Amino acid sequence: SSMAKSTSDIVVPVHSAHRLDEGRLLSYLQANVKGFLHPPAFFQLFQFGHGQSNPTYLVQVELHGTVQRYVLRKKPPGHILQSAHAVEREYLILSALGEGKTNVPVPRVYCLCTDSTVIGTPFYVMEHLEGRLFVNPTLPDVDPKERRAIYVAMARVLAAIHSVDVDAIGLGQYGRKENYCKRQIERWAAQYHLSTGEGKLDPDPNMMELIQWLRENIPSEDGYPGSRTGIVHGDFRLDNLIFHPTENRVIGVLDWELSTLGNQMSDAAYNCVPYVINNNQSPAKGFGFDEPLTEGIPTLQEYLAEYCSATGVPWPADTWNFYTALSLFRSAAIYAGVYLRMLQGNASGGQRAEVAGKMALFFAAVALRLVKQGPMLQSLPPHSAPESSGAESSHHKSLGFSPSARVQKLRERLLLFMEKHIYPSEKELSDLMYSSNDRWTIHPTEERLKKLAKSEGLWNLWIPADSAALASNLLSEDEKVSRSKDAADRLVGAGLSNLEYAHLCEILGRSMWAPQMFNCNAPDTGNMEVLLRYGNPEQQRQWLKPLLEGKIRSGFAMTEPNVASSDATNIECSIVREAEEYVINGHKWWTSGAMDPRCQLLIVMGKTNPNAALHKQQSMVLVDIKTPGIKIVRPLLVFGFDDAPHGHAEIKFENVRVPISNLLLGEGRGFEIAQGRLGPGRLHHCMRLVGAAERGMDLMVKRANQRKAFGKTLAQHGSFAQMLAQSRLDIEQTRLLVLNAAHQLDLYGNKVAKGAIAMAKVAAPSTTLRVLDNAIQVHGGAGVSSDFPLSHLWASARTLRLADGPDEVHLGTIAKLELQRVAKL
Numbered sequence: 113s114s115m116a117k118s119t120s121d122i123v124v125p126v127h128s129a130h131r132l133d134e135g136r137l138l139s140y141l142q143a144n145v146k147g148f149l150h151p152p153a154f155f156q157l158f159q160f161g162h163g164q165s166n167p168t169y170l171v172q173v174e175l176h177g178t179v180q181r182y183v184l185r186k187k188p189p190g191h192i193l194q195s196a197h198a199v200e201r202e203y204l205i206l207s208a209l210g211e212g213k214t215n216v217p218v219p220r221v222y223c224l225c226t227d228s229t230v231i232g233t234p235f236y237v238m239e240h241l242e243g244r245l246f247v248n249p250t251l252p253d254v255d256p257k258e259r260r261a262i263y264v265a266m267a268r269v270l271a272a273i274h275s276v277d278v279d280a281i282g283l284g285q286y287g288r289k290e291n292y293c294k295r296q297i298e299r300w301a302a303q304y305h306l307s308t309g310e311g312k313l314d315p316d317p318n319m320m321e322l323i324q325w326l327r328e329n330i331p332s333e334d335g336y337p338g339s340r341t342g343i344v345h346g347d348f349r350l351d352n353l354i355f356h357p358t359e360n361r362v363i364g365v366l367d368w369e370l371s372t373l374g375n376q377m378s379d380a381a382y383n384c385v386p387y388v389i390n391n392n393q394s395p396a397k398g399f400g401f402d403e404p405l406t407e408g409i410p411t412l413q414e415y416l417a418e419y420c421s422a423t424g425v426p427w428p429a430d431t432w433n434f435y436t437a438l439s440l441f442r443s444a445a446i447y448a449g450v451y452l453r454m455l456q457g458n459a460s461g462g463q464r465a466e467v468a469g470k471m472a473l474f475f476a477a478v479a480l481r482l483v484k485q486g487p488m489l490q491s492l493p494p495h496s497a498p499e500s501s502g503a504e505s506s507h508h509k510s511l512g513f514s515p516s517a518r519v520q521k522l523r524e525r526l527l528l529f530m531e532k533h534i535y536p537s538e539k540e541l542s543d544l545m546y547s548s549n550d551r552w553t554i555h556p557t558e559e560r561l562k563k564l565a566k567s568e569g570l571w572n573l574w575i576p577a578d579s580a581a582l583a584s585n586l587l588s589e590d591e592k593v594s595r596s597k598d599a600a601d602r603l604v605g606a607g608l609s610n611l612e613y614a615h616l617c618e619i620l621g622r623s624m625w626a627p628q629m630f631n632c633n634a635p636d637t638g639n640m641e642v643l644l645r646y647g648n649p650e651q652q653r654q655w656l657k658p659l660l661e662g663k664i665r666s667g668f669a670m671t672e673p674n675v676a677s678s679d680a681t682n683i684e685c686s687i688v689r690e691a692e693e694y695v696i697n698g699h700k701w702w703t704s705g706a707m708d709p710r711c712q713l714l715i716v717m718g719k720t721n722p723n724a725a726l727h728k729q730q731s732m733v734l735v736d737i738k739t740p741g742i743k744i745v746r747p748l749l750v751f752g753f754d755d756a757p758h759g760h761a762e763i764k765f766e767n768v769r770v771p772i773s774n775l776l777l778g779e780g781r782g783f784e785i786a787q788g789r790l791g792p793g794r795l796h797h798c799m800r801l802v803g804a805a806e807r808g809m810d811l812m813v814k815r816a817n818q819r820k821a822f823g824k825t826l827a828q829h830g831s832f833a834q835m836l837a838q839s840r841l842d843i844e845q846t847r848l849l850v851l852n853a854a855h856q857l858d859l860y861g862n863k864v865a866k867g868a869i870a871m872a873k874v875a876a877p878s879t880t881l882r883v884l885d886n887a888i889q890v891h892g893g894a895g896v897s898s899d900f901p902l903s904h905l906w907a908s909a910r911t912l913r914l915a916d917g918p919d920e921v922h923l924g925t926i927a928k929l930e931l932q933r934v935a936k937l
């Protein structure tokens with residue numbers, strides 16, 4: 113029956129072909145399994161019947177009423193090529209994941225025996241887990257109310273596997289991380305070709321077309337070992353999970369035979385195949401793509417949203433068809449292989465071989481139909497992830513906001529870098545800024561720390577996962593001699609989501625001097641993002657490459673002194689085409705970074721067509737800062753700080769001529785670009801503001817503990833405790849708003865996340881200003897001086913109530929959404 117089975121119910125007597133020398137085994141176990149009953153009164157072997165390619169046995173021993181059960185897994189007898197080391201690898205990964213080292217539940221392992229003389233092949237012994245096994249993904253005999261919880265548990269376990277920091281548990285070399293899908297396609301295509309030809313299967317034209325399509329549609333993230341790469345289980349399905357005997361949680365993930373490192377989205381897609389093909393034993397029933405599984409089970413979109421939310425992975429709307437097709441293709445290739453083996457192996461396999469042959473055709477046909485239709489996923493996930501039922505929801509503690517182990521590690525490295533290199537350099541860097549002679553030159557410490565940050569893999573961490581592959585290719589192209597792919601990869605960050613980056617960007621905000629050391633400073637990050645998303649290959653080679661390397665700096669020239677620039681439709685600068693050139697005339701100010709001697713590029717916004725529709729008038733062009741006609745009028749001061757050598761420039765453009773190839777994206781598309789630029793950029797400011805507030809807290813508390821007034825330390829005065837507590841509250845609330853906005857941006861994109869982003873953008877500057885103001889108060893005169901970083905941090909935070917959209921504009925957005933929401937009630 114398809115009932116949930118107890119794991120001990122599914123054993124059968126040992127098949128004759130799988131018998132082994134029980135005497136030798138027993139003495140081996142007594143010597144090598146800690147706590148093994150010694151000598152047992154009874155010793156018995158059974159075999160698990162449920163679809164094991166590696167023969168798997170239940171070892172049962174008894175003594176005086178005590179029963180012990182173990183599971184033994186060995187290689188199949190005879191010579192098997194593909195899975196040559198499968199048993200050793202399984203043992204390796206189970207021991208690496210187990211015993212509390214990760215959140216992945218796995219059976220405990222006791223010993224690995226590589227000596228084939230004991231029972232004929234290598235084997236290992238693991239704990240026998242007592243629990244439930246659900247063989248049928250439609251859960252026919254489970255109460256519909258329980259089904260959702262079972263699926264939610266499955267999604268969370270997959271997320272736990274995918275969140276493992278492989279380096280931390282010594283599995284960094286368990287497989288190659290990049291080009292996983294590419295290698296899968298080639299491996300299974302080769303397998304498939306071996307199964308076809310004279311006296312074998314006829315080559316299936318669908319398969320040929322499918323292979324071609326897959327080759328041409330590999331998602332760019334596959335080529336880059338970012339944060340979406342890590343452990344891939346390889347055969348993650350419901351019937352490889354042991355559930356607790358009564359609770360709907362997973363106590364063990366089994367069958368790691370195909371596990372490796374690679375592209376984890378392929379694992380998620382394989383897990384979702386039951387949504388595409390209902391019952392993979394019956395091609396006739398078949399194509400269940402639009403059918404719900406059964407009552408209570410989340411839909412594909414809901415299930416995937418649960419997984420994405422638990423891992424912090426952006427919604428894979430554009431790539432899902434590929435990953436699903438790849439899973440089906442792999443199955444088709446496996447069925448073709450089974451067909452051939454059965455046909456060649458023994459005559460009695462004839463009928464089952466027939467079925468396998470049909471399945472190969474069926475899976476290929478379904479895959480091909482899938483890739484020819486539109487995207488399987490909606491462009492956005494269902495808005496709320498499925499609720500978990502019953503007790504689950506009450507301790508649904510994490511909002512998914514705690515950093516993964518991998519991000520945690522980067523965070524620790526960054527914190528250390530700040531302590532060791534940034535804080536101790538602040539004084540010399542500020543001194544240069546306050547000096548009259550050299551203020552517009554680059555301090556050698558800055559270039560030294562940049563190099564160090566690069567070598568420690570703390571460079572360009574802001575680059576989002578989807579752009580990282582592109583950037584990596586750009587940096588490694590035609591430089592095979594001077595730079596390896598590895599070195600290029602180290603330059604393109606860690607392939608993080610916005611949420612993941614939030615945990616790191618915050619730390620950079622603790623010092624005015626930190627972001628540029630890691631190539632994570634505005635406006636260069638926003639400009640690089642623009643070039644990554646909208647630049648053509650030539651523009652990318654010329655400007656993006658040196659920016660990614662940190663060799664040049666750039667400015668973003670939008671704001672103008674003569675018009676209210678928070679409304680960008682007001683921008684007046686004119687960009688007029690004359691033959692093969694654009695001629696630029698305008699007056700800009702607050703072009704940050706333009707004073708820097710390394711600045712070579714300005715992205716200039718202006719009107720190419722004042723008569724077009726309001727949001728189609730503006731365009732953006734790339735302008736070399738050395739172009740004749742550009743006049744830097746003066747550096748502007750922010751409450752007296754000029755932020756040298758970076759600087760904020762007032763600039764005049766008088767008949768500045770650039771080639772038409774310097775236009776970004778197209779005429780009239782300036783607004784579109786500005787929108788793309790501003791979402792993540794705004795949030796980066798908010799993240800850094802939270803960090804600035806934390807710095808204020810640290811300094812405030814240190815000072816209050818040291819300094820005495822009226823007979824006690826400042827900290828011992830009652831007013832301080834209140835101030836401190838209130839500041840902590842403010843920071844925590846703001847951080848949650850910022851993390852939530854980042855998470856929404858990852859999951860739903862700019863448009864849906866705009867309310868959350870607006871809230872973060874209003875809350876962050878005002879919280880930080882309040883906290884820094886408190887810190888300044890505690891420091892007294894020292895607080896407003898240039899001996900502490902507080903005044904500079906405060907001045908900078910204050911500008912963010914008006915820069916990147918003034919508070920009033922964001923409050924307007926929040927209010928509008930609220931009115932719309934209530935109107936719908």
Ligand SMILES: Cc1cc2nc3c(=O)[nH]c(=O)nc-3n(C[C@H](O)[C@H](O)[C@H](O)COP(=O)(O)OP(=O)(O)OC[C@H]3O[C@@H](n4cnc5c(N)ncnc54)[C@H](O)[C@@H]3O)c2cc1C
Nearest residue numbers: 668669670671676677678702703704911914915916918920
């Ligand atoms: C340190 C610093 C760095 C900067 N860097 C850059 C840069 O690199 N590139 C660049 O192009 N610009 C930059 N800016 C400029 C910044 O983005 C603008 O100052 C900002 O967009 C506001 O434009 P504005 O100064 O023209 O003010 P205005 O548009 O004149 O707005 C003034 C005030 O009007 C009010 N207001 C505006 N809209 C509304 C509304 N809808 N409802 C109610 N009240 C409203 C707000 O109180 C606002 O503060 C920088 C500014 C600073 C201070």
